[in-house]
Amino acid sequence: MTDRSFTEIKKRSGTIHLSERAWGYLFACPAFILVSLIALAPINAALWLSLRQQLPIFGIDEFVGARNYLQLLGDERFWAACRTTLYFTALSVSAELLLGFGFALLLNRLSDGAGRGLRWAHVMIILPWAIPTVVSAQIWAWLYQPDFGLLNYLLYAAGMTGGRIDWLADPDWAIHAAVVMDVWKTTPFAALLLLAGLKTVPQELYAAARVDGAGTWEQFRRITLPLLMPVVLIVLVFRTMDAIRVFDAVFVLTGGGPGNSTETLSIYAYKTLFQTLQFGYGSALATAMFVLAAVLSLLYLLLLRRHVQESG
Amino acid sequence: MAEVRIELIEKRIGQKIILHPITLTVHDGEFFVLVGPSGCGKSTLLSLLAGLDQPTAGRILFDGSDVTDLEPRERDVALVFQSYALYPHMTVRENMAFPLRVAPRAKRLERNRIEEEVQRVAGFLGLSALLDRRPRELSGGQRQRVALGRALIRKPRLFLLDEPLSNLDAQLRASMRAELLRLHKELKVTTIYVTHDQTEAMTLGDRLAALSQGRIQQIGRPHDIYAAPVNLFVAGFMGYPPMNLLSARLRNDGLQAGPLHLTRPSDAPTVDQEQIVTVGLRPEDVVVAPATDSGNEGAGFGIVRLTEPSGPTLWVTAELNDHSEVVTISGSAQAGFVPKIGERVAVSGPRATLHLFDPTTGQRLGAS
Numbered sequence: 170m171t172d173r174s175f176t177e178i179k180k181r182s183g184t185i186h187l188s189e190r191a192w193g194y195l196f197a198c199p200a201f202i203l204v205s206l207i208a209l210a211p212i213n214a215a216l217w218l219s220l221r222q223q224l225p226i227f228g229i230d231e232f233v234g235a236r237n238y239l240q241l242l243g244d245e246r247f248w249a250a251c252r253t254t255l256y257f258t259a260l261s262v263s264a265e266l267l268l269g270f271g272f273a274l275l276l277n278r279l280s281d282g283a284g285r286g287l288r289w290a291h292v293m294i295i296l297p298w299a300i301p302t303v304v305s306a307q308i309w310a311w312l313y314q315p316d317f318g319l320l321n322y323l324l325y326a327a328g329m330t331g332g333r334i335d336w337l338a339d340p341d342w343a344i345h346a347a348v349v350m351d352v353w354k355t356t357p358f359a360a361l362l363l364l365a366g367l368k369t370v371p372q373e374l375y376a377a378a379r380v381d382g383a384g385t386w387e388q389f390r391r392i393t394l395p396l397l398m399p400v401v402l403i404v405l406v407f408r409t410m411d412a413i414r415v416f417d418a419v420f421v422l423t424g425g426g427p428g429n430s431t432e433t434l435s436i437y438a439y440k441t442l443f444q445t446l447q448f449g450y451g452s453a454l455a456t457a458m459f460v461l462a463a464v465l466s467l468l469y470l471l472l473l474r475r476h477v478q479e480s481g
Numbered sequence: 482m483a484e485v486r487i488e489l490i491e492k493r494i495g496q497k498i499i500l501h502p503i504t505l506t507v508h509d510g511e512f513f514v515l516v517g518p519s520g521c522g523k524s525t526l527l528s529l530l531a532g533l534d535q536p537t538a539g540r541i542l543f544d545g546s547d548v549t550d551l552e553p554r555e556r557d558v559a560l561v562f563q564s565y566a567l568y569p570h571m572t573v574r575e576n577m578a579f580p581l582r583v584a585p586r587a588k589r590l591e592r593n594r595i596e597e598e599v600q601r602v603a604g605f606l607g608l609s610a611l612l613d614r615r616p617r618e619l620s621g622g623q624r625q626r627v628a629l630g631r632a633l634i635r636k637p638r639l640f641l642l643d644e645p646l647s648n649l650d651a652q653l654r655a656s657m658r659a660e661l662l663r664l665h666k667e668l669k670v671t672t673i674y675v676t677h678d679q680t681e682a683m684t685l686g687d688r689l690a691a692l693s694q695g696r697i698q699q700i701g702r703p704h705d706i707y708a709a710p711v712n713l714f715v716a717g718f719m720g721y722p723p724m725n726l727l728s729a730r731l732r733n734d735g736l737q738a739g740p741l742h743l744t745r746p747s748d749a750p751t752v753d754q755e756q757i758v759t760v761g762l763r764p765e766d767v768v769v770a771p772a773t774d775s776g777n778e779g780a781g782f783g784i785v786r787l788t789e790p791s792g793p794t795l796w797v798t799a800e801l802n803d804h805s806e807v808v809t810i811s812g813s814a815q816a817g818f819v820p821k822i823g824e825r826v827a828v829s830g831p832r833a834t835l836h837l838f839d840p841t842t843g844q845r846l847g848a849s
Contacts, residue, residue, distance in 0.1 A: 371564075371566070373562055373564060373566040374566055374568060376531075376533050376560075376562070376566065377560070377562060377566035377568075378568075378579075378583070379532075379533060379552070379553040379554065380531050380532075380533065380553045380554075380558065380559065380560040381554075381559075381579050381580040381583060381631065381635075382553075382554040382580055382583050382584055382585075382635070383554070383579075383583040384554065384583070387583045391568075391579070391582075391583070392568060395570045396569070396570055
């Protein structure tokens, strides 16, 4: 049917004789060009830049090959940023996944009872995610403020601390303060995806499991969790990529400090690029971050593929 | 194995009554069928027995002990779902082993004992070659047997089946019916089987209960129910083609249903002359003959509207017309007679068993 009409169109087009394949590529061109312009071109430019030494203030612009990358290997600050980034990622992503799962189960249970409060619960849960990160980070910065911040006041009022903790200036607390803020902000994303996943599990499977003798925990472990694995992996991929590239949350809260204790890869790259204007080296840092995110995503996707094959 | 007593079980959802108070005993080792049209409450009753749902009032007793408030896992019942509800991410082996794996720690079998049990049940059901497949790689009949296997592996006290054959094609359904009866003979587990298909109910059940609108209409052995339905619902629901239910007037010598004259049964209840009753007669007792054949006494004449060949019998639906009343009736064509639609035929019920019902209450009249 479609074949025939396509043949007719070709016939009518008269002078232009192209194979179906060529037509296909032709039609895909606009999308391809668009993607090239907004994604591939900047990536290529950054890659090219990372092979050069470019310091505009000294008028230096020369090709140096892999030298930037070799310098990267010996750069202690780069490795520290890697550790900070991975620490931040591991902590925030696992907390988001666990909390998100909890909220998803709660919301799912609520919607079984068809309660009126459900819509409100949905709104409340999604709200943190809807606020721009810079704004919420600023709000959290005020909460963390040592002298007038709400957090210290509440902890003090509850008698849990002796007094003033400078959350963002203490090298041990600062990164965790950023993690808490990130978890608060992006748990809704995980919760919503997982809730959508929970909705696809047929209720009958739970009825069958109950009759078969499974308790609540067994139902969760043997039915909910395995059936939700694909969604869990998708959440992990998305959240890990985001967490590795984390910038605004940490930058607004601490600016990478105190010292460089909360400096993530993207903040280091930003400072190198735009504060010290080392375009070549900064691009190498950005590329390294890209590679890290790509490797981790690939790992997840392999896991996902294996899982799908197993259950397929 | 257990005797199941249902005492005044009632189920409401909000103001809506799903089940009116029901009392029913299923004997130990019996194959009991709950039959009724969709929405009659039969599946709800099954859920209550499984413990998946709580009754509004009443008690359920297994072997005399009250299980009304027990969780499904504490009741030791097995349930086969209409959709089978197999766990899609598990192999056949894992599906069947599931009830043993999640058993309370104290009662849980060792790994190799579980495997032995799976092998035993799989052999029994002809699933040995399929143990490593996943449900979606199986045919409908195979899935059905996996669901049965998962239910049987635990040797439950009570075996509940919710329309287990309705997703199978006709031929497979017939062979699975035989299979179910064989299983029941060998295992002797008390079985409660829910279906909307009256043929299934008639062929499978030791006894059956016909449900309609949340009430039990009649309980009995299939033949007794077929021979003496207690009300119009049961009369119309059990048996295929459905019983003819005609409005008739009582006369001295018999019953007049439109143009059709029927001999009054000898055991007919004493009712007033000229009283209107509903008379039921099964299509197999109604003879459809060529119009020229005037041999049958009391025959009415009519036009054939529909013919339905079913192998041994040709079912005929005819419209009888005697100027004042039109009566539609189904019957079986006389041997060798193949009427065409629109043809004029003679319809009679010379040796028909007549069932008389009160047209207002729908209840059966008379002792029988």
